Amino acid sequence: MPDTTTLAQAKPDKASAARTEHFDVVIVGAGISGIGGAYHLTTQSPGRSFVVLESQESFGGTWLTHKYPGIRSDSDLYTFGYRFKPWTGKPIATAHEIRTYMNEVIEDNDLARHIRYRHKIVSASWSSRDNLWTLEGVRTDTGETVRFTANFLWMCQGYYRHDEGYTPEWPGMESFKGRIVHPQTWPGDLDYSGKKVVVIGSGATAATVIPAIAEKSEHVTMLQRSPTYFIPARNANDLADTLRQLEVDETWIHEIVRRKILHDQAVFTKRSFEEPEQVKKDLLAGVRAYLGPDHEHNVDPHFLPSYRPWRQRIAYVPDGDLFRAVSAGKASVVTDEIEKFVENGILLKSGKVLEADIIVTATGFHLSVMGDIAFAVDGKPLDFADTVTYxxxxxxxxxxxxxxxxxxxxxxxxxADLVADFVCRLLGHMQEKGVRKVGVSLRPEDKDMKLLPWIDPENFNPGYLMRGMHLLPKRGEKPEWQHTQDYWGEKNIFPAIDLDDPAFVYG
Known part of the structure; x- marks a missing residue:
């Protein structure tokens, strides 16, 4: 359900007159998905009117709103980048480099004229009588009401709240005399020079922040409840470098390297299920290589997870910088649980006190389903948890x-690229059929299908999903009624989806 506090704060002023603008397609969000969607609409479905509505002051999504030190991708840019625009930098990129890349897409394809910044959508209502979506929101810079209608709605706003990270409530937090910060809302005035810093968490964010602040801090301690997996490696791609030495065209390099990475990822994922113990050994060997022999005592308690690889996302650590910081003595790892916060730091359940001037809670984020927008269909409030996903x-x-x-x-x-292809094909199919409405419905053979949570927690179970699973749509037992998380299957399945299958209902 939508966050009522957020909605109350952003509720449009009904007393103000708002001009209604109509578009064939409204894209919500100008992050990596929304900008990609705008490109695909322009190239695959020219002639359709569309607008991209973004609540922030500029494009980029995560890469705009996250300001913490060292902010970088945890996926390689050959595959995180668009298939249609070659990536020419290092595989792991900074937020600035990613936004520069996105800006080139915007400029090269004249997309800026389609984007409206500081437009926060508050409600979206579908009318079966008019076969239209009506979106209402506010201009965050002026407070004025905005209103749009659209034949088709393309939600590209991401899956977590940008304005607030997740921080558990620990006893005694109010007694701590230092500063408590969440990476998602990193203060611009935070001075960590010469300070003792404790970073709570061991995911990709913690692995990014710690090496970025370790040099200036007196010391940084990563406090984790349990270990996680990492992939430490050089921030370079040997195949790409070789092809560039051979003066191969960048478009070819992008496609060749992209395919090689995807092949290697498919093999790695398969091995994670079929030979998890060997994969675990391989991952730990990478950690050991960067820690060095003097830190062998750190491996078992701090970098040996109890779960199978890939049950949670595995962060890439470029050039092993996290482990090099530990090896150099600028950072350390403590595996323990928090009893409570105290004036000078954190009291652990083991009885030890971790002294700190600054505590960073790299503890995840809040799941946001459809941007916390209040949806309704024919006047009835919509709870996506009551739906089944196609x-x-x-x-x-x-x-x-x-x-x-x-x-x-x-x-x-x-x-995002696969979905964009599907949307453009679906819009074209609707035009060919002369219809204005398409939905999905369980077929007769699906009526007795068992409904399950959005994803199997035995397969993938990060904290933000477990906390927000009750907000997400249901999945079915059949692959067409679930998000399979299988790119290697979907890259062939999506282009072949039969748009006249009985699951699609036109009107």
């Missing part, structure tokens, strides 16, 4: 709408 992008009872939700074990943009 291939993780459409939902029963929700016409003329697609949601982009990427992959957990592969780059997000791979699926």
């Amino acid at each position: 291939r993780g992008m459409m939902f029963t009872g929700v016409p003329n709408m697609v949601w982009v939700f990427g992959y957990f074990r592969a780059s997000w943009t791979l699926r």
Whole structure:
């Protein structure tokens, strides 16, 4: 359900007159998915009117809103980048480099004229009588009401709240005399020079922040409840470098390297299920190589997870910088649980006190389903948890709408591109059929199908999903009624989806 506090704060002023603008397609979000969607609409479905509505002051999504030190991708840019635009930098890129790349897409394809910044959508209502979506929102810079109608709604706003990270409530937090910060809302005035810093968490964000602040800090301690897996390696791609030495065209390099990485990822994922113990040994060998022999004592308690590889996302650590910081003595790892916060730091359940001037809670984020927008269909409030997903992008009872939700074990943009192809093909099919409405519905053979949570927690179980699973649509037992998380299957399945299958209902 939508966050009522957020909605109350952003509720449009009904007393103000708002001009209604109409577009064939409204794209919500100008992050990596939304900009890609705009490109695909322009190239695959020219002539359709569309607008991209973005609540922030500029494009980029995560790469704009996250300001913490060292912010970088945890996927390689050959696959996180668009398939249509070659990536020419290092595989792991900074937020600035990613936004520069996105800006080139915007400029090269004249997309800026389609984007409206500081437009926060508050409600989206479908009318079966008019076969239209009506979106209402506010201009965050002026407070004025905005209103749009659209034949088709393309949700590209991501899957978590940008304005607030997730921080558990620990006892005694109010007694701590230092500063407590979440990476998602990193203060611009935070001075960590010469300070003792404790970073709570061991995911990709912690692995990014720690080496970025270790040099200036007195010391940084990563406090984790349990270890996680990492892939430390050089931030370079030997194949790409070789092809460039041979003066191969960048378009070819992008495609060749992209295919090689995807092949290697498919093999790695398969091995994670079929020979998890060997994969675990391989991952730990990479950690050991960067820690060095003097830190062998750190491996077992701090870098040896108890779960099978790929049950949670594995962060790439470029050039092993996290482990080099530990090896150099600038950072350390403590595996323990928090008893409570105290004036000078954190009291652990073991009885030890971790002294700190600054505590960074790299503890995840809040799941946001459809941007916390209040949806309604024919005047009835819509709870997406009551719907069943069609291939993780459409939902029963929700016409003329697609949601982009990427992959957990592969780059997000791979699926954004596939979904964009599907949307453009679906819009063309509707035009050919002379219809204005399309939805999905369980077929007669699906009526007794068992309904399950959005994803199997035995397969993938990060904290943000477990906390927010009750907000997400249901999946079915059949692959067409679930987000399979399988790019290597979907890259062939999506182009072959039969748009006249009985699961699609036109009107």
